[in-house]
Amino acid sequence: MIVLGIESSCDETAAAVVRNGCEVLASVVASQVAVHHPYGGVVPELASRKHIEAIVPVVDQAIAESGIPAKKIDGVAVTQGPGLIGSLLVGFSFAKGFAFGHGIPWVGVDHLEGHINSVFLEADPPAFPFVALLVSGGHTSIYHVTSHRDFHPMGQTRDDAAGEAYDKVAKMLGLGYPGGVVIDRLAAQGDPTKVVFTRPYLDKAEFDFSFSGIKSAVMRHLQLHPDPSPGDQADIAAGFQAAVVDVLTFKIIHAAKAKGCAHLAVVGGVAANRGLREAVTRDAAADGIRVHIPSIELCGDNAAMVAAVGYHRLATGERAGLDDDVYSRVKFRPRG
Template identity: 85%
Template structure:
């Protein structure tokens, strides 16, 4: 089955063609970083307008790069939520029209479910059951995954997501937006022991997260030590990243042990963080747990992961109707 995936939940317009839920025939992502960079974050109205401009060229490019005719596509999968309503509506409406025009089934997909399924696009996907750490700009959660469709929540952030904390700390340091990559690179140049921040919510008996406190701690440090030079910035970034990475690593490994899982996955935009990838791979390996992390281009928002979910749902006979709508907040409530 050939599925066209479409993603437009935030500030990336993406389309992909995936065969049988495993083979990525093409994956195209149009980023809006340059548009939102001057504002220090995503501006919803600008994001929506850019999606309108990009959706047709991006889909055309994805189909062209896949080397298939549009008539050979068996179904369409599109992100339904959560996300920015205006952005979601662009991709969702296009998917409805494409499916209607080609007389093929289509399915709305939850963004979080898609991220968790992104590991199945790798050559060596995890065996069920496994635990998954979904960590991004809007979400930080742990799930016990028992099938492509069954996800049992174990913990989530009680306030800010890890990715949001990265962006806010980068903004405090004057490093611009987005902050994840620049903090990761800067942290590699600093000494994480020079400025030690408290590890937020490190209690191993539960799996919830909290990252608002560490943002406040960085702010207080900068109030006491204003205008840090490049070397001090590197130490602050290193101390901040060490604290966040330790919490994420400890909790997902403890979750795997609690569920007696031999496999764990790390997905979402923050899964591209090199410090996090190294720490989890090292510590989980020492505990005898196999780690699965998607390739960098599959960590951020992309349409290939949407097509994976679409394949499994369409193959099971599910489909969406023309009266279905998008949703902005987490609606994904795994069984």
């Protein structure tokens, strides 16, 4: 089955063509980083306008690169939520029109479900059951995954998501937006023992997260040590990243042990973080747990992961209707 995936939940316009839920024939992402960089974050109105400009060229490019004619596409999968309503509506409306015009079925996909299924686009996917750490700018959660469509929440952030904390700390340091990449790069140049932040484990026996405290700790440090030099900035970034990575790594490995899983996955935008990838892989190996992390291009928002989920929904006969609508808040709940 050939599925066209469309993603427009935030500030990337993406389209992909995927065969049988696992073979990526083409994946195109149009980024808006340059548009939002001067504002230090995503401006919803600007994001919506840029999606309108990009959606047709991006879909056309994905179809052309796939080598599959539009008339040979079997179905469409599109992100339905959560996300920015204006942004979601652009992709969702286009998907409806494309499917209706070509007389093919279509389905809406939860963005978080897409991220979890992104590991199945790699050559060595995890075996069921496994635990997944979904960590991004808007979400930090752990799930027990028992099938492509059955996910059981184990824990989530009580306040800031990890990626959100990265962006806010980067802004405090005057490093610009987006903050995750620049802090990861800067942390590699610093010494994490120079500026040590308390690890916010909360209850080590449980799986919830909290990153607002460490964000506040960085702010207090900067109030006491204003105008840090480039070297000091690197040490602060290294100390901050070490604290966040230690907590994320401990919690996901603890979850795997608690569920008796031999496999774990780390997905979402923050899964591209070098420090996190290295720490989880190293520490999990010591416990005999196999780690699955998507390639960098599949960690961020993309349409290939949406098409992967869409394949499993379409294959079971699921269909969306023209009166279906998008949603902004998390609706992701276990089916089982």
